[in-house]
Amino acid sequence: MNIFASSESIVRSYCRAFPARFETARGSSIFTVDGVEYLDFLSGCGSLNYGHNVPVLKEELLDYIANDSISMSMDLETTSKEKFLTAFNDTILAPRNLNYRVQFTGPTGANAVESAIKLARKVTGRSNVIAFTNAFHGCSLGALSLTGNQHQRESSSSLLNQVTRMPYDGYFGDDVDTSDMLAKMLDDPSSGIDKPAAIIFEAVQGEGGLNCASQEWAQKIQAIAEQHGALLIVDEIQSGVGRTGSFFAFEPLGIKPDIVCLAKAISGYGLPMSLTLFKPEYDVWKPGEHNGTFRGNNLAFVTATAAILHFWQDETLMQNVRTSSAQLTDFASKLTNHGNICVKGKGLMTGFEFDCAHKAKRIQTACFENGLIIELCGPTDAILKPLPALNISQDTLDRGLGIIGKAISKSG
Numbered sequence: 001m002n003i004f005a006s007s008e009s010i011v012r013s014y015c016r017a018f019p020a021r022f023e024t025a026r027g028s029s030i031f032t033v034d035g036v037e038y039l040d041f042l043s044g045c046g047s048l049n050y051g052h053n054v055p056v057l058k059e060e061l062l063d064y065i066a067n068d069s070i071s072m073s074m075d076l077e078t079t080s081k082e083k084f085l086t087a088f089n090d091t092i093l094a095p096r097n098l099n100y101r102v103q104f105t106g107p108t109g110a111n112a113v114e115s116a117i118k119l120a121r122k123v124t125g126r127s128n129v130i131a132f133t134n135a136f137h138g139c140s141l142g143a144l145s146l147t148g149n150q151h152q153r154e155s156s157s158s159l160l161n162q163v164t165r166m167p168y169d170g171y172f173g174d175d176v177d178t179s180d181m182l183a184k185m186l187d188d189p190s191s192g193i194d195k196p197a198a199i200i201f202e203a204v205q206g207e208g209g210l211n212c213a214s215q216e217w218a219q220k221i222q223a224i225a226e227q228h229g230a231l232l233i234v235d236e237i238q239s240g241v242g243r244t245g246s247f248f249a250f251e252p253l254g255i256k257p258d259i260v261c262l263a264k265a266i267s268g269y270g271l272p273m274s275l276t277l278f279k280p281e282y283d284v285w286k287p288g289e290h291n292g293t294f295r296g297n298n299l300a301f302v303t304a305t306a307a308i309l310h311f312w313q314d315e316t317l318m319q320n321v322r323t324s325s326a327q328l329t330d331f332a333s334k335l336t337n338h339g340n341i342c343v344k345g346k347g348l349m350t351g352f353e354f355d356c357a358h359k360a361k362r363i364q365t366a367c368f369e370n371g372l373i374i375e376l377c378g379p380t381d382a383i384l385k386p387l388p389a390l391n392i393s394q395d396t397l398d399r400g401l402g403i404i405g406k407a408i409s410k411s412g
């Protein structure tokens with residue numbers, strides 16, 4: 001029995017699908033202790049947007065450490081945080097005409113979600129939050145109460161309250177507009193739904209199955225939130241930082257959320273860092289009211305700043321996302337004679353849904369045996385979800401798709 005099996009909790013999960021001892025990584029490749037290469041289409045569940053150990057970020061980080069610069073600072077003012085805030089405001093927010101205050105939360109996506117719902121409750125003086133089917137917002141208690149997945153909810157089911165679940169866009173098929181259902185129920189004083197503090201959704205649902213909110217639906221949800229005095233929270237933890245073809249996945253939807261949650265890829269290097277962004281008028285926190293020891297991960301600020309300055313000054317990265325996602329869709333269109341394979345998602349959150357979860361699992365296993373690490377998602381894990389680096393080359397993506405294609409052929 002190895003040390004992981006004997007010492008580490010049964011709760012570990014990815015290592016079960018990808019049983020190997022990993023040691024080094026560069027770009028889109030990750031290597032085992034024996035030097036075996038795997039293509040990494042898991043990318044730290046979308047955290048490694050620019051691949052592993054990106055040279056330009058690594059250099060900045062090594063210089064920073066070599067200078068005895070501050071690594072941990074709680075919420076003290078540091079030069080690395082100053083540089084991050086300046087780059088984030090100048091390069092990301094201002095050009096998009098977004099005026100948000102930035103809150104550095106504890107360094108998990110779930111903590112950004114916790115702070116978002118606490119803030120909305122504090123602003124409105126209400127408790128109820130509207131969340132959607134197939135949503136995934138994290139596994140801490142508040143975030144889990146918003147999450148749909150039964151497997152995760154069962155870890156703490158009796159404590160998940162003050163949330164009303166509504167159907168996400170398309171949940172009942174194309175003919176039913178689920179925003180109308182929400183509007184009707186909130187308009188009806190006898191529907192049994194308490195006035196919400198917030199409505200929270202993902203523009204593209206990551207764990208829940210690569211479902212995309214349409215522009216019309218998102219705009220109606222924003223109007224409903226406004227009409228009922230609720231704050232609109234968009235969870236960009238998986239879909240944000242360029243994964244769907246724009247920095248924020250909500251941009252093409254033509255909405256301006258009151259609160260936005262960001263984490264995963266924001267540091268650009270897989271270093272823990274999370275942000276909650278909100279309109280200045282909602283900055284009603286008392287100092288220290290929501291806190292956390294590790295809000296000041298300066299190493300993450302350094303790589304986040306370098307990533308913004310290096311990758312977000314022009315359209316090159318987003319052009320690569322567009323080309324690569326077209327490659328994914330084209331690949332799927334050629335997969336005939338393999339049962340129903342449905343293409344879902346957007347940008348480099350585009351995946352392939354199979355008619356049964358067992359088949360998806362077999363394909364994932366065959367991919368691993370042939371050198372590719374790739375995740376499954378959706379309510380029953382029937383969707384193969386490639387999350388490659390956004391700057392992946394066409395050749396490397398082709399190599400990965402070749403492995404997936406062979407695995408699908410073998411799966412019958």
Ligand SMILES: Cc1ncc(COP(=O)(O)O)c(C=O)c1O
Pocket residue numbers: 045107108109110111113136137138139202206207235236237238239263264
């Ligand atoms: C949309 C979304 N929200 C929140 C989270 C939770 O983030 P974390 O695992 O860092 O707590 C995730 C994680 O996958 C996510 O995809």
